[in-house]
Amino acid sequence: MTYPDDTDAFEVADSLSARAAAARPAPYLEGLNPAQREAVERLDGPVLMLAGAGTGKTRALTARIVHLLATGRARPNEILAVTFTNKAAREMKERVAAMLGQPVEGMPWLGTFHAICVKLLRRHAELIGFDRSEAAGEAADRVHLKPNFTILDTDDQLRLLRQLVAAEGIDERRWPARQLAAIIDGWKNRALAPEKVPAADAGAYDRRGVAIYAQYQRRLVELNAVDFGDLLLHVVTIFQTCPDILERYRHWFRYILVDEYQDTNVAQYLWLRLLAGGHHNICCVGDDDQSIYGWRGAEVGNILRFEKDFPGAHVVRLEQNYRSTPHILAAASAIIRGNESRLGKELWTEAEEGEKVRLIGHWDGEEEARWIGDEIESMQRGTRGMRPFGLNEIAILVRASHQMRAFEDRFLTIGLPYRVIGGPRFYERREVRDAMAYFRVVISPEDDLAFERIVNTPRRGLGEVAQQTIQRMARDNGVSLLQGAALAVESGAIKGKGGAALRQLVADLARWRRMMAETGHVELAEIILDESGYTGMWQNDRSPEAPGRLENLKELVKALENFENLEGFLEHVALIMDNDSDDGGEKVSIMTLHAAKGLEFPAVFLPGWEDGLFPSQRSMDENGIKGLEEERRLAYVGITRAEELCTISFAGNRRVYGQWQSQMPSRFIDELPQAHVEVLTPPGLYGGTGAAAGTGAGSGPESGIEDRASAVDGYNSPGWRRLQSRSGRHEPARPRAARAAVIEAEAVASFAVGARVFHQKFGYGTIIGIEGDKLEIAFEKAGTKKVVARFVTAPDDIPF
DNA sequence: CTACAACCAGTTTTT
DNA sequence: CTGGTTGTAG
Numbered sequence: 001m002t003y004p005d006d007t008d009a010f011e012v013a014d015s016l017s018a019r020a021a022a023a024r025p026a027p028y029l030e031g032l033n034p035a036q037r038e039a040v041e042r043l044d045g046p047v048l049m050l051a052g053a054g055t056g057k058t059r060a061l062t063a064r065i066v067h068l069l070a071t072g073r074a075r076p077n078e079i080l081a082v083t084f085t086n087k088a089a090r091e092m093k094e095r096v097a098a099m100l101g102q103p104v105e106g107m108p109w110l111g112t113f114h115a116i117c118v119k120l121l122r123r124h125a126e127l128i129g130f131d132r133s134e135a136a137g138e139a140a141d142r143v144h145l146k147p148n149f150t151i152l153d154t155d156d157q158l159r160l161l162r163q164l165v166a167a168e169g170i171d172e173r174r175w176p177a178r179q180l181a182a183i184i185d186g187w188k189n190r191a192l193a194p195e196k197v198p199a200a201d202a203g204a205y206d207r208r209g210v211a212i213y214a215q216y217q218r219r220l221v222e223l224n225a226v227d228f229g230d231l232l233l234h235v236v237t238i239f240q241t242c243p244d245i246l247e248r249y250r251h252w253f254r255y256i257l258v259d260e261y262q263d264t265n266v267a268q269y270l271w272l273r274l275l276a277g278g279h280h281n282i283c284c285v286g287d288d289d290q291s292i293y294g295w296r297g298a299e300v301g302n303i304l305r306f307e308k309d310f311p312g313a314h315v316v317r318l319e320q321n322y323r324s325t326p327h328i329l330a331a332a333s334a335i336i337r338g339n340e341s342r343l344g345k346e347l348w349t350e351a352e353e354g355e356k357v358r359l360i361g362h363w364d365g366e367e368e369a370r371w372i373g374d375e376i377e378s379m380q381r382g383t384r385g386m387r388p389f390g391l392n393e394i395a396i397l398v399r400a401s402h403q404m405r406a407f408e409d410r411f412l413t414i415g416l417p418y419r420v421i422g423g424p425r426f427y428e429r430r431e432v433r434d435a436m437a438y439f440r441v442v443i444s445p446e447d448d449l450a451f452e453r454i455v456n457t458p459r460r461g462l463g464e465v466a467q468q469t470i471q472r473m474a475r476d477n478g479v480s481l482l483q484g485a486a487l488a489v490e491s492g493a494i495k496g497k498g499g500a501a502l503r504q505l506v507a508d509l510a511r512w513r514r515m516m517a518e519t520g521h522v523e524l525a526e527i528i529l530d531e532s533g534y535t536g537m538w539q540n541d542r543s544p545e546a547p548g549r550l551e552n553l554k555e556l557v558k559a560l561e562n563f564e565n566l567e568g569f570l571e572h573v574a575l576i577m578d579n580d581s582d583d584g585g586e587k588v589s590i591m592t593l594h595a596a597k598g599l600e601f602p603a604v605f606l607p608g609w610e611d612g613l614f615p616s617q618r619s620m621d622e623n624g625i626k627g628l629e630e631e632r633r634l635a636y637v638g639i640t641r642a643e644e645l646c647t648i649s650f651a652g653n654r655r656v657y658g659q660w661q662s663q664m665p666s667r668f669i670d671e672l673p674q675a676h677v678e679v680l681t682p683p684g685l686y687g688g689t690g691a692a693a694g695t696g697a698g699s700g701p702e703s704g705i706e707d708r709a710s711a712v713d714g715y716n717s718p719g720w721r722r723l724q725s726r727s728g729r730h731e732p733a734r735p736r737a738a739r740a741a742v743i744e745a746e747a748v749a750s751f752a753v754g755a756r757v758f759h760q761k762f763g764y765g766t767i768i769g770i771e772g773d774k775l776e777i778a779f780e781k782a783g784t785k786k787v788v789a790r791f792v793t794a795p796d797d798i799p800f
Numbered sequence: 801c802t803a804c805a806a807c808c809a810g811t812t813t814t815t
Numbered sequence: 816c817t818g819g820t821t822g823t824a825g
Binding site for chain 1: 801802804805806809810811812813814815
Binding site: 656658 | 816817820821
């Protein structure tokens with residue numbers, strides 16, 4: 001048993017120890033403040049590094065690793081350093097390398113929870129499994145995971161669950177499989193295997209959740225697959241049931257470091273406790289005030305409880321902030337002080353005063369976007385006595401992604417370059433996943449989930465019936481779907497066009513598989529996509545997304561060039577969902593508050609501070625005070641992203657799902673400290689339409705001062721009431737029910753050939769034919785369609 | 801089997 | 816409003 005990574009990277013440690021022995025001052029300790037230095041040098045026993053926003057946490061963390069190496073406490077491969085994201089892992093690797101002055105290939109255990117668990121699980125896969133007796137009288141045989149298991153993504157996971165749910169005869173409309181997937185995820189986040197799910201959860205998913213969960217886990221093992229949650233769950237299970245293995249790793253990992261500890265879930269927490277159980281040399285870095293992932297299983301409690309979990313723990317507080325001005329810090333501190341459950345920390349800085357946090361209200365979301373667009377343009381030139389800002393220095397941080405659209409629309413019209421960070425990831429896009437499914441089937445013909453995905457994509461005339469035939473063939477003969485398909489072809493079980501197409505597909509797959517030996521993988525990928533008809537499918541597609549999808553396929557093939565072979569590529573993709581394609585030009589960044597964590601910008605805009613939107617109504621409804629506190633932490637994260645200039649805004653009216661709604665300013669606005677806030681005068685409030693908005697708005701004389709005090713005081717300011725009174729302009733005058741009745745009455749009357757009408761989805765059009773209650777309408781934008789009459793109104797009745 | 805209209809639900813997101 | 820899913824007609 002020599003599993004821990006024994007690859008030698010000892011020279012790094014040796015050369016460093018040599019340097020340390022020479023008694024030269026350690027360069028990596030220079031410039032650290034006392035708190036940082038303590039966090040670096042206190043190597044033994046449990047340490048909690050409470051690192052506020054912008055306090056140099058990564059620097060301390062990397063210095064600590066280097067210090068461990070330099071003092072000879074551990075070799076590079078004896079340090080376990082865990083992060084949440086690949087980006088963080090990469091950054092840490094780079095910074096350690098930079099500090100060491102040489103690459104860190106010898107740190108195999110620096111990575112994300114998931115990546116490290118994959119490594120561990122590949123070694124011990126066979127320990128995960130279950131006993132199955134084939135039939136009565138036969139000896140039980142054990143089905144277990146193999147080291148080459150595949151990692152399913154959420155899509156595959158869902159497809160598998162759907163099958164199980166359907167087999168149970170459950171109506172998916174009442175009980176969506178998606179919901180069950182979330183429940184199972186929740187259990188896995190808490191490290192609960194099916195048999196450990198508490199009785200309190202027995203009612204989940206129509207009382208059948210636990211049973212299907214158990215089936216799902218078995219099915220995964222049969223498929224030799226795991227989902228993301230399993231990576232943690234299985235390793236925890238192994239540690240819990242195999243003391244000898246746990247002991248081995250406890251010994252091997254002499255020092256443990258954890259980044260973003262406030263984001264750990266129960267499974268990760270158990271994992272860490274098990275591994276640190278021997279020596280307790282664990283250093284957790286985090287900030288309870290920045291825990292914003294409760295909704296996906298993160299437990300703030302983990303960090304709040306640290307000192308109880310690890311008796312004798314040393315808590316080091318990093319409170320000197322190197323990022324933001326005093327005004328910004330004061331605003332952030334005032335907000336976060338509203339939270340009860342926190343360990344308590346007070347950020348301070350030596351930086352110059354700078355600008356106050358700016359607050360501004362608007363009529364509606366569009367005006368907010370317009371104002372921010374104008375403001376950014378003037379900031380580029382330098383405005384209000386401030387230095388000019390480059391677009392790369394500016395970010396807009398929103399609570400919910402749908403807020404982004406107003407900005408995108410506005411910025412497109414004024415030609416302001418922007419980039420959206422986050423959003424759908426490259427490897428999650430349909431075309432990319434389809435293409436990868438083809439690769440998967442070629443590499444591993446027994447990958448049933450991938451086969452299912454591609455068997456009728458592009459359309460080959462293999463519908464539900466044909467696919468069921470294939471599945472029956474496979475099941476009856478105990479073989480994979482692909483082999484089942486081959487049997488179906490030979491036996492002629494599938495007739496006609498579909499049969500011929502399937503024969504072709506099976507032959508193609510076999511041929512591509514043979515080609516793997518002599519053809520380069522990039523070329524092979526192109527051949528597969530081309531000959532399967534997949535590329536052609538999108539070329540023939542007239543929908544507006546098709547060109548983009550073809551682009552993505554090209555990009556995918558290009559990405560292949562960075563790998564030795566297809567297998568290596570797929571392994572990489574399973575764990576890494578990076579999407580860093582950017583031309584690097586000067587652009588404003590738009591992202592969610594969640595996506596902004598860990599980033600910083602000289603100037604930050606925080607729009608949409610309205611009750612219900614931020615704090616989010618749903619968060620408060622579902623999690624009460626805990627939900628509100630998490631929202632407050634989100635506000636804290638948002639403000640502390642700003643280095644020099646932070647602008648908070650809210651709108652009096654906002655369109656929510658197409659309906660106008662009047663909004664109340666966020667309760668967080670009340671929590672802002674007046675002394676550190678400057679209230680800007682909303683454009684248009686003192687005359688005009690907002691066209692004159694922007695540049696000069698804040699310089700208004702007394703009226704501005706009056707508002708400044710009152711708007712921070714609350715919702716009763718004159719300025720705010722004026723904003724509210726304007727909201728009426730969006731509301732249709734007639735009550736809704738009356739309006740509907742009128743529409744119905746008039747609509748029936750106006751249905752005649754030649755009449756101009758309006759449809760919710762297709763817009764304006766002219767009636768060109770009538771058949772019973774169906775109208776044939778030539779729409780101006782959407783072409784000719786047949787539509788049920790009640791979905792159509794005469795345009796005069798359109799209420800706005 | 802496919803295409804298209806109707807229906808419906810709708811934060812935050814990483815691995 | 817919008818996108819994703821479901822139901823039905825050809």
